[in-house]
Amino acid sequence: MSNIAIFLLIVLAPIYAAFFEGAQRVLKAKMQRRIGPPLMQPFYDMYKLMDKRALMVNKTHTLFALFYFFTLWILIAFIFLGFNLLYIIFLHLLASIILILAGFSVKSIFSHIGSNRKLLAIVAYEPILLLISVGIYMVYGTFEISVILNTPSQFLSLIFVYFAIILIIPAITKLSPFDAPKAHQEIVGGIEIEYGAIFYEFLYAAKFLEMIFAYSFIYILAGDNHIFGTFLVLFSFLLVNLIDNSTARIQISHMVKVILVLGIVLCSINILGSLLWA
Amino acid sequence: MYITILYIILPLLSSFFAYKDNKKLTYTFSAFSLIVLSTISVFHFFSNSVYQFDLNSFLHTIITILDLVLLGYFAFIGFKAQNKKVLFLALFQAILFLYCIFNVSHESFGDLYLNNLSFFMLIVINLVGSIIAIYAVKYMEYENCSKEKRRFFLAYLWFFIFIMNMIVIANNYLLFFFFFELTTLSSYLLIRFRKDEISITNSLRALWLNQLGGVFILFAVIIAILNDSSIYFTQLKSPEVLIAIFLAFASFVKGASKPFESWLLGAMVAPTPVSAILHSATMVKIAPFLILKISYVFTPTLSLLITLFSMGVFAIISLQSLAKDNFKEILAYSTIALLALMVSIASMGTQEAFEITLYLIFFHAVSKAMLFMIAGVLEKQYHIKSIEDFTLLFQKSPIITSLILLGFASVTMPPFGLFFAKLFSLTYISEMIKQNPLYLLVAILFVVGSSLLVLLYFKVASKLIDFSSTQEKVEKQEVSKEFVFSSFLLFFIAVFSLVFVAFDSLSIFMFTTTIILLIVVFFLLLKLLNFKGIDRVKEYSCGEKYSHNVGVFYYDFDRYKTTFQNSFIALLFIILILGLV
Numbered sequence: 001m002s003n004i005a006i007f008l009l010i011v012l013a014p015i016y017a018a019f020f021e022g023a024q025r026v027l028k029a030k031m032q033r034r035i036g037p038p039l040m041q042p043f044y045d046m047y048k049l050m051d052k053r054a055l056m057v058n059k060t061h062t063l064f065a066l067f068y069f070f071t072l073w074i075l076i077a078f079i080f081l082g083f084n085l086l087y088i089i090f091l092h093l094l095a096s097i098i099l100i101l102a103g104f105s106v107k108s109i110f111s112h113i114g115s116n117r118k119l120l121a122i123v124a125y126e127p128i129l130l131l132i133s134v135g136i137y138m139v140y141g142t143f144e145i146s147v148i149l150n151t152p153s154q155f156l157s158l159i160f161v162y163f164a165i166i167l168i169i170p171a172i173t174k175l176s177p178f179d180a181p182k183a184h185q186e187i188v189g190g191i192e193i194e195y196g197a198i199f200y201e202f203l204y205a206a207k208f209l210e211m212i213f214a215y216s217f218i219y220i221l222a223g224d225n226h227i228f229g230t231f232l233v234l235f236s237f238l239l240v241n242l243i244d245n246s247t248a249r250i251q252i253s254h255m256v257k258v259i260l261v262l263g264i265v266l267c268s269i270n271i272l273g274s275l276l277w278a
Numbered sequence: 279m280y281i282t283i284l285y286i287i288l289p290l291l292s293s294f295f296a297y298k299d300n301k302k303l304t305y306t307f308s309a310f311s312l313i314v315l316s317t318i319s320v321f322h323f324f325s326n327s328v329y330q331f332d333l334n335s336f337l338h339t340i341i342t343i344l345d346l347v348l349l350g351y352f353a354f355i356g357f358k359a360q361n362k363k364v365l366f367l368a369l370f371q372a373i374l375f376l377y378c379i380f381n382v383s384h385e386s387f388g389d390l391y392l393n394n395l396s397f398f399m400l401i402v403i404n405l406v407g408s409i410i411a412i413y414a415v416k417y418m419e420y421e422n423c424s425k426e427k428r429r430f431f432l433a434y435l436w437f438f439i440f441i442m443n444m445i446v447i448a449n450n451y452l453l454f455f456f457f458f459e460l461t462t463l464s465s466y467l468l469i470r471f472r473k474d475e476i477s478i479t480n481s482l483r484a485l486w487l488n489q490l491g492g493v494f495i496l497f498a499v500i501i502a503i504l505n506d507s508s509i510y511f512t513q514l515k516s517p518e519v520l521i522a523i524f525l526a527f528a529s530f531v532k533g534a535s536k537p538f539e540s541w542l543l544g545a546m547v548a549p550t551p552v553s554a555i556l557h558s559a560t561m562v563k564i565a566p567f568l569i570l571k572i573s574y575v576f577t578p579t580l581s582l583l584i585t586l587f588s589m590g591v592f593a594i595i596s597l598q599s600l601a602k603d604n605f606k607e608i609l610a611y612s613t614i615a616l617l618a619l620m621v622s623i624a625s626m627g628t629q630e631a632f633e634i635t636l637y638l639i640f641f642h643a644v645s646k647a648m649l650f651m652i653a654g655v656l657e658k659q660y661h662i663k664s665i666e667d668f669t670l671l672f673q674k675s676p677i678i679t680s681l682i683l684l685g686f687a688s689v690t691m692p693p694f695g696l697f698f699a700k701l702f703s704l705t706y707i708s709e710m711i712k713q714n715p716l717y718l719l720v721a722i723l724f725v726v727g728s729s730l731l732v733l734l735y736f737k738v739a740s741k742l743i744d745f746s747s748t749q750e751k752v753e754k755q756e757v758s759k760e761f762v763f764s765s766f767l768l769f770f771i772a773v774f775s776l777v778f779v780a781f782d783s784l785s786i787f788m789f790t791t792t793i794i795l796l797i798v799v800f801f802l803l804l805k806l807l808n809f810k811g812i813d814r815v816k817e818y819s820c821g822e823k824y825s826h827n828v829g830v831f832y833y834d835f836d837r838y839k840t841t842f843q844n845s846f847i848a849l850l851f852i853i854l855i856l857g858l859v
Contacts, residue, residue, distance in 0.1 A: 054812045060672075060743065060804065067800055074792060086701050087789050090692045094793070097691065097736055101683075104740040108817035112740060116831050123733045127725035134708045134721055143705065193818055264722055275715055 010077045017208030018042040024211075024241060031245045045204065052197040057106045062199050064102030069202040071095040072209040079216050082146025085133040089126075092213060096122055099206075103191035114190020117181040117252050124256040125168040128263035132168075132217065135161040135267050138274040145220060153223035155232070157277065160270035164263050165217050169240050171259060172214045173207070177247040178255050281318055282329070282390060285400065285443040288315060292411070293436030299429050304415060308436075312408035319400040322392070330388025330449065330512075342379060345456050348463065349375060352489065355466070361482050367489040374496040378452065381503050387510045391449035398636055399446040399567055403439060405771065406643045407560045409764050411435045413651055416760040420658040423472075431471060438464045442560055446567060451502065451509040455495045458528070461561055462488035468557075469545050480544030487541040491531030498524040516575045523857050525572050526584055526625070527850065533565020533617045536591045536846040546610035558613040559647040566620035566635050573627035580857040581625050582716055587849050588622035589720045591615070593727035594842055599734050600833040603664050606653050608738065609646065612689065612731060616642050616696075619727070622720070623703050626710065634702045637779070641695030641772060645688040648768040652681055655761045665830060668741035675757055679742050680801070681765055686735040688772055690728075693790040695772060698779050700728060741830055 022039040029036020038044075056062045075091045096118065103115030133143060139157050140148045155162070171178040182190050195203050215233050222229030250258070288311040295303040333341075349372045356365030414435055418428045441464060445457035465488060470481035498521045502509045507518055514521065534542035545557050573581065592615050599611030616638070624635040655678060656662040660671075672679045688694040707724060710717040773794075780790040 055815045056809060056812055057815060057817060059807065059809060062809065063800065063803055063807070067796065071796060074796070078789070083785055083789070086704060087692070087785070090697060090701065091789075091793070093732065094691050097687075097732070100736055101739060101743060105743045106817055110818065115740065116737065119733050119736060123729050126729040126732070127722070130704060130725040131722065134704070134711070137705075137708045138711065188818070196815075260726070268718060268722070271711060271718055272715055275712065 006080050009080050013073060013076045013212060014205045014208060017212050020211050021208045027241050028245060031241065046201055049201040050198055054197045056199060057194050061102055061105045061194065064098055064105060065195055065199055065202050068095055068099045068102060069206040071098060072206050076209055076212055079145065082144060085136065085143045085145060089129050089133060093126060099191060106194050108194050110187045110193045111191055113187050114181055117190065120252050120256055121171055121181050124259040125171045128164055128168050128259060128267065131264065131267035132161050132164055135270045136220065138271050148220055149224060151223050153225035153228060155222050157274055158221050158270060160266045162221055164266040166236060166239060167263055168259060169214045170244065173211050175240060175244040177250045179249055180252040180255055183249060284318065285315060286440060289436045289440040289443065293433045296436055297429050297433035301415065308408055308412045312404065315404035316401055319397050319404060323394060323397040323401060326394060329392040331390055333389045341453065341456055345375065348459050359482055363486040364482060367486055367493065371489060371492050371496060374500065378496060378499045378503065382509060387513065389450045389453055390447045391512055392447050395570055396446045400443060402563060402640055402643045403442045403560050406647050407439045407442065409767060410559065410647055411439065413764040416758065417654055417658065434467065445564060449511050451495060451499045455492060458495060459492050462492065465545060483544050484541040487538050488531060491528040494524045494528040494531065511571050514572060514575050518575065519577060519580060519857055522572050522575050523854055525568060529565040529568040529621065533562050533621055534614050535588060535618050535621065536594065537843050539614050542614060543607065543610050546606045558610065558650060559643045562613065562617055563639050563643060565617055566624045566639055569621050569624040570632060570635055573625050576625060576627050581627050582714060583853045583857055584625040585622045585720055587853060588618040589723040591618035592622060593723040596727045596730035596734065597835055601836055603666055605663060605665050608734065609649055609653060612734060613646055615727065615731060630706055634699055634706060637695060637699040640775065641699060644768050644772045645685055645696065648765050649685040651765045652678060652685065655757060659757060665738050665741050672743045677762060678757060682742060683739060684769060686739065690732045690735055693776065693793040695775060695779065737830055
C-alpha cells in the first residue's frame with residue numbers, strides 16, 4: 001500500500017468506521033425483521049448530537065472521554081503502520097483504562113458499576129488477546145503486523161485462534177452475550193450515561209474505532225492473502241452479529257469464567273498444535 | 279579497586295551525621311553519597327569492569343566472631359520474647375555454622391567480587407535507597423517518638439544501605455550468609471521500631487522466617503563442603519544442582535515468595551512506611567539478584583520448575599490481593615507478585631532473561647518506592663490508611679492523586695519501564711514455548727497474573743477521582759515540598775531511564791514519545807482548559823434525591839488460603855525432588 005493510502009486510511013478512520021456501525025445496525029434490523037435505521041444513521045446521529053446544548057458533569061470526566069477517543073485513533077494509526085501486535089494490545093489497554101477512569105471520575109452509581117464491569121471484562125479478554133498474539137507468533141514467527149501481512153497465508157493452522165477471536169469480539173465491542181459492561185436495560189449504559197451532546201459523540205465514535213481494532217486481528221490471520229482477509233472479516237462480522245442476535249446477556253462473573261476458560265483452552269490447542277506441525 | 283571503600287565509607291559517614299542529629303550535614307552527606315555512589319556505579323556498569331579481591335584472615339576471623347555474636351543475639355531475642363521458633367532456629371543455625379567453620383577448606387579466591395550485576399544492584403541500592411533515606415528525615419519529624427529513637431532510626435537506615443552494598447559484592451557463601459543475617463536483623467529492628475503489639479509480633483515473624491533463609495544458605499555451604507566443592511559463587515559448577523536449589527530457596531525466603539510471604543506483609547502493615555519502602559524497593563531485590571547469580575548452573579528441568587513455581591506465585595498472589603483494602607498491604611501484595619515475576623524470568627538463565635530481569639528490578643524499585651512514599655504522605659498528612667478513605671482526595675490534593683495514578687500506570691501501562699519489561703518477557707516466553715511446550719503454562723499464568731494486577735490497581739482508582747460537579751468546595755491541603763520532591767525525583771528518574779530503552783528501535787521510540795506526549799497534553803489541558811460556556815449538570819440518579827456513596831469492589835479468595843499455602847509448600851518439595859533427577 002502506498003503511503004498516501006495508509007495516511008488516508010488513518011485520517012478517515014472514524015468516518016468509514018461509522019459505515020461499519022451503520023451496516024451493523026442495518027444487519028441487526030434485517031435479522032430481527034425490523035425496518036431499522038438507514039446506513040447513514042451514525043452521521044445523522046452525529047448531526048443531532050452536535051446540535052444539542054452541550055452539558056457536562058466535570059472537566060476531568062469530559063477530558064477523559066476525548067482522550068479515550070484520541071488514544072484509540074492513535075492505536076488505529078499504529079495498526080495501519082504495521083507495528084508490533086503487543087504494543088497495540090497494551091495501547092488498547094491504556095485506552096480502556098482511560099475510559100474506566102472516566103467512569104470513576106463522577107459520583108454516579110451507574111457509571112461506577114459500568115467501570116467496574118469494564119475492568120472485569122478487561123481481566124477476561126486481555127489475557128486472551130495476548131495469548132492470541134502468542135498463537136500468531138507461533139505460526140508466523142513474528143509479532144510485527146507489517147511482516148505478518150507479507151507472509152504467505154496460514155489461516156488453517158490458526159483456526160482455533162480464530163475461534164478465540166470470535167469469542168472475545170463481543171466482549172470488546174460490547175455485543176451480546178458479553179455486553180454486561182454496557183447493559184442498557186440494567187445500568188443505563190454504564191460509563192456512557194453521564195455524557196451528552198457533542199461529548200457523547202466522541203464516545204460514540206470511539207466505539208467504531210474499537211470495532212476496527214477488534215476486526216483487524218481477524219484480518220491479520222489471513223497473512224498476505226488480502227482478499228481472503230477481507231472475506232474473513234465480512235464473514236466474522238455476520239457471525240458476530242448472528243451471535244449477538246441469538247444469545248442473551250450473561251452475568252459478568254460468568255462472562256469472566258467463560259471467556260478465560262474457553263479462550264485459554266482454544267489458544268493452548270492452537271499453540272501446542274503449531275508446535276507439533278513445526 | 280579502591281572505589282569499594284567508598285561504598286563502605288560514605289553510607290557510614292551519612293549514618294554518623296544522622297546520628298549526630300545535624301540536619302544540614304545529614305542532607306549534604308546524603309546527597310553527596312547519593313550522587314557519587316550512583317555515578318560510580320553507573321559508570322562501572324556501562325564500562326563492564328570486573329574487580330575482585332580477598333579479605334585477609336584477620337578480617338575473616340572478625341566476621342566469624344561477629345556472625346556468632348549475631349546468632350547469639352538472635353537466640354537471646356528468642357529467649358527473651360519466649361519465641362521457640364526464633365530460639366530454636368538461632369541455635370540450629372549456630373550448630374550448622376560452627377560445623378561449616380571447622381570443616382571449610384581455606385581456599386583463597388576473591389571474597390569480594392564486583393561485576394556488571396553487582397554494579398547494577400549498587401545503582402539501585404544507592405539511587406533509590408538514598409532518596410528514601412533523605413525522604414525519611416522529613417518523615418520522621420511527624421513520627422511521635424523520642425529524639426533518641428529518631429536519631430537511631432535515621433542512622434540505622436544508612437547502616438542498612440551499607441549492608442545492602444556489601445551483600446551484593448560478597449562472593450563467599452559464608453560472607454553472604456553474614457550479610458544476609460544482617461539484613462534479617464535490619465528487618466527485625468526496623469519493623470519493631472514502634473514497639474506496639476502488632477509491630478513486635480510481625481517483627482518476630484519476620485525474624486524466624488528469614489532465619490529459615492539463613493538455614494538454607496548454611497545447607498548449601500555444608501553440601502559444598504561434603505562434595506569438596508568451592509564455596510564461592512563464581513566457582514559454582516553445573517553438576518552442583520543441590521547447592522543451587524538451596525540457594526534458590528534462600529532467595530524465595532528473602533523475596534517473600536509464597537509460602538514465605540507473610541513476613542513481608544507483616545512488615546508493610548506494621549506502621550513504619552519508611553521501612554516498608556526500604557524493604558520493597560531494595561532489600562527484597564536480593565531474591566532476583568541471587569537467582570541471577572546462580573541461574574547459569576540450573577539444568578533445563580530445574581529452571582523450568584522454578585520459573586513455573588514463581589509464575590504460579592505471581593498469578594496467585596495477584597488473585598489474593600483483590601480482597602485487600604489497606605493501601606500499603608495492596609502495594610505489598612503487588613511487590614510480592616512482581617518479585618515472583620522477576621525470579622521467574624531470572625531463573626530462565628539466558629542473557630536475554632538476565633537483561634529483562636534487570637529492567638524489572640530497576641523500574642520496580644523506582645515505581646514502588648514512589649508509591650510507598652505517597653502512602654507515607656497519605657498516612658502522615660491525611661491520616662489515610664484504607665483505600666475506602668480515599669474519597670475526595672482529588673480535590674484535597676490533585677498532585678498526590680496524579681502521582682498515585684502515574685505510579686499505578688508506571689507498573690501496568692505503556693510507556694513506562696515495567697511495561698517494557700513485561701513486553702520483552704512475553705516475547706521471550708513465546709520463544710521459549712518453541713523449545714519446551716510446558717512454557718505455555720508459564721505464558722498463561724503470566725498473562726492472567728498481569729491483567730489481575732491491572733484490575734487491582736485501577737479498582738483502587740475508583741475511590742481516588744470520583745467527585746461531583748455540584749458539591750461544595752473541599753479545602754485544598756498543601757503537602758510539604760520535601761515530601762513531594764522525592765516522589766517527583768523518582769518519577770523523573772523512571773522517565774529519564776526510558777531513554778535507554780526507547781532508542782532501541784524506531785517503533786519503540788515512536789510509541790514511547792507518542793504516549794508521553796498524550797499524557798503531557800492531558801495534564802496540560804486539565805490545567806488550562808475551562809470549557810467556558812458549557813453548563814454543568816448533576817449526575818443521573820433515577821430521580822432519587824439522596825446522594826449515593828459508591829464503594830470499592832472486593833473479590834475474596836481467602837477461603838482457598840490454606841489450600842494455596844499447602845500446595846506451594848508441596849511444590850517446594852517437588853522442586854527439590856525433580857530438580858535432582
